[in-house]
Amino acid sequence: MNDKVYIFDTTLRDGEQSPGASMNTDEKLVIARQLVNLGVDIIEAGFPISSPGDFESVRRIGAEVGDACITCALSRAVPKDIETAADALKTAKRPRIHTGIGVSESHLRDKLRISPEEALERGVAAVKLARTFVGDVEFYAEDAGRADPEFLYRMIEAVVAAGATVVNIPDTTGYTYPEEFGGLIGGLMDNVAGIENVTVSVHCHNDLGMATANALAGVKAGARQIECTINGLGERAGNTAMEEVVMAIRQRGNLIGGVHTDVNTREILRTSKLVSSITGIRVQPNKAIVGANAFAHSSGIHQDGVLKERTTYEIIDPVEVGAGGSEIVLTARSGRHALRHRLEELGHTMEDDEFEKVYEEFLRVADRKKEIYDEDLEALLGEHERELNEVFHLEALHVMSGEPGIPTATVELVDREGQHLIDSSHGTGPVDALYRAINRIIEVPNDLTEFSVQSVTRGIDALGEVTIRVADDRGRVFTGRGAHTDIIVASAKAYTNALNRMLGAQERTVEEEL
Ligand code: KIV
Numbered sequence: 001m002n003d004k005v006y007i008f009d010t011t012l013r014d015g016e017q018s019p020g021a022s023m024n025t026d027e028k029l030v031i032a033r034q035l036v037n038l039g040v041d042i043i044e045a046g047f048p049i050s051s052p053g054d055f056e057s058v059r060r061i062g063a064e065v066g067d068a069c070i071t072c073a074l075s076r077a078v079p080k081d082i083e084t085a086a087d088a089l090k091t092a093k094r095p096r097i098h099t100g101i102g103v104s105e106s107h108l109r110d111k112l113r114i115s116p117e118e119a120l121e122r123g124v125a126a127v128k129l130a131r132t133f134v135g136d137v138e139f140y141a142e143d144a145g146r147a148d149p150e151f152l153y154r155m156i157e158a159v160v161a162a163g164a165t166v167v168n169i170p171d172t173t174g175y176t177y178p179e180e181f182g183g184l185i186g187g188l189m190d191n192v193a194g195i196e197n198v199t200v201s202v203h204c205h206n207d208l209g210m211a212t213a214n215a216l217a218g219v220k221a222g223a224r225q226i227e228c229t230i231n232g233l234g235e236r237a238g239n240t241a242m243e244e245v246v247m248a249i250r251q252r253g254n255l256i257g258g259v260h261t262d263v264n265t266r267e268i269l270r271t272s273k274l275v276s277s278i279t280g281i282r283v284q285p286n287k288a289i290v291g292a293n294a295f296a297h298s299s300g301i302h303q304d305g306v307l308k309e310r311t312t313y314e315i316i317d318p319v320e321v322g323a324g325g326s327e328i329v330l331t332a333r334s335g336r337h338a339l340r341h342r343l344e345e346l347g348h349t350m351e352d353d354e355f356e357k358v359y360e361e362f363l364r365v366a367d368r369k370k371e372i373y374d375e376d377l378e379a380l381l382g383e384h385e386r387e388l389n390e391v392f393h394l395e396a397l398h399v400m401s402g403e404p405g406i407p408t409a410t411v412e413l414v415d416r417e418g419q420h421l422i423d424s425s426h427g428t429g430p431v432d433a434l435y436r437a438i439n440r441i442i443e444v445p446n447d448l449t450e451f452s453v454q455s456v457t458r459g460i461d462a463l464g465e466v467t468i469r470v471a472d473d474r475g476r477v478f479t480g481r482g483a484h485t486d487i488i489v490a491s492a493k494a495y496t497n498a499l500n501r502m503l504g505a506q507e508r509t510v511e512e513e514l
């Protein structure tokens with residue numbers, strides 16, 4: 001059996017289904033380019049029938065990636081979906097249509113309200129139709145993890161006979177245990193005629209925290225494609241995290257059949273940071289492989305061990321996933337050369353004029369802090385990128401608060417036409433006063449649903465990063481982030497950032513509706 005495991009990245013489709021993770025087409029293209037650098041085999045670029053934005057993303061990503069990898073588009077087992085997916089994939093050199101239907105009793109009875117026989121007919125018809133457009137058709141058996149295995153075997157046998165090239169066995173609800181899921185894949189390998197002629201794929205959700213274990217159990221039983229997302233983004237608790245399965249296979253693939261992937265692991269951390277910065281979804285510090293603490297040693301005993309021999313407490317060399325080994329300490333006295341060098345090490349190259357702006361901001365932060373860490377730089381660059389897409393720019397703010405006293409804030413924003421808009425408000429606290437003042441200028445209905453402050457680096461002079469979520473009047477959620485040594489300023493930046501994203505999405509919706 002082939003020992004390569006194909007990596008099917010669905011960050012731009014299932015990953016985007018994470019609440020608050022919606023991305024525009026330009027952002028998706030940036031991620032797609034990085035996925036190519038990372039060396040994934042398949043990019044699921046979107047669900048074209050779902051929106052004009054998704055259609056456009058599939059079209060542009062297909063054109064962009066060329067033959068570097070397969071471009072895949074999702075569809076239900078519905079003719080119009082499949083035709084639209086095929087249409088969007090016309091630009092792709094290596095197109096794949098991913099179509100399918102629910103197979104569990106729950107999906108058949110309660111969602112689709114059809115009999116198993118009808119689902120079987122629809123599945124077969126969908127594959128046949130998709131094959132009239134492309135040679136590469138993947139069939140998904142939704143909620144296979146909770147399906148009757150005998151029915152699943154029949155369905156898979158029928159779609160393989162109809163021309164499917166890949167069969168995807170999703171644990172849609174993250175319900176199974178590794179032994180159980182591995183058993184399901186093993187059962188398919190033993191009971192489905194023709195299975196040896198297609199690639200079996202696993203698509204596991206993380207509702208019980210077992211997505212990685214389940215995907216690996218599937219590979220052990222014979223699957224040769226894993227569907228996963230960067231940082232484990234995805235519906236609800238997310239999907240299998242790409243970085244986890246790839247590194248588990250790299251470190252211990254001998255335990256599951258001597259398999260390997262073609263992922264360039266040194267691009268993992270860069271990809272993780274890019275996705276986090278674009279989606280605004282922060283990676284938990286203790287996240288395996290890509291968390292900020294994944295290679296940090298805190299206790300004296302561990303530090304002693306690691307200093308004597310790294311492998312006493314580290315099973316992965318951080319360099320293997322693109323984490324820097326050495327640290328240059330940047331201060332206000334560092335020149336342009338040192339800053340540019342460090343930025344390039346972190347994967348950020350830029351033109352001179354853009355660099356000058358980043359350098360000025362760097363000096364401003366360095367004046368307030370003793371040392372600038374990599375995380376400070378990432379926060380600072382995030383700030384810079386956020387400012388490039390602004391509808392309103394936060395120019396100045398003044399806040400008064402105390403006890404007793406009435407917290408009051410005055411803000412000055414500049415719009416795209418360069419108009420300076422100033423307003424003030426009082427509130428229950430300084431941040432409330434500030435947000436009310438911003439609302440008086442921006443005037444877009446919104447509901448603040450989440451607010452959190454985190455220190456990006458260590459020490460009393462640390463950069464504080466504020467992450468917030470706001471919902472618009474359609475219930476869409478937008479994430480905003482802002483970093484500054486003053487958390488009130490960081491709060492204002494985060495709110496303006498979220499409202500800018502909301503305004504951008506509303507402008508796109510109007511354009512799409514016209
Ligand atoms: O979780 C799932 O079943 C899916 C399918 C659409 C592949 O995402």
Ligand code: ZN
Nearest residue numbers: 014172203235
């Ligand atoms: Zn899924």
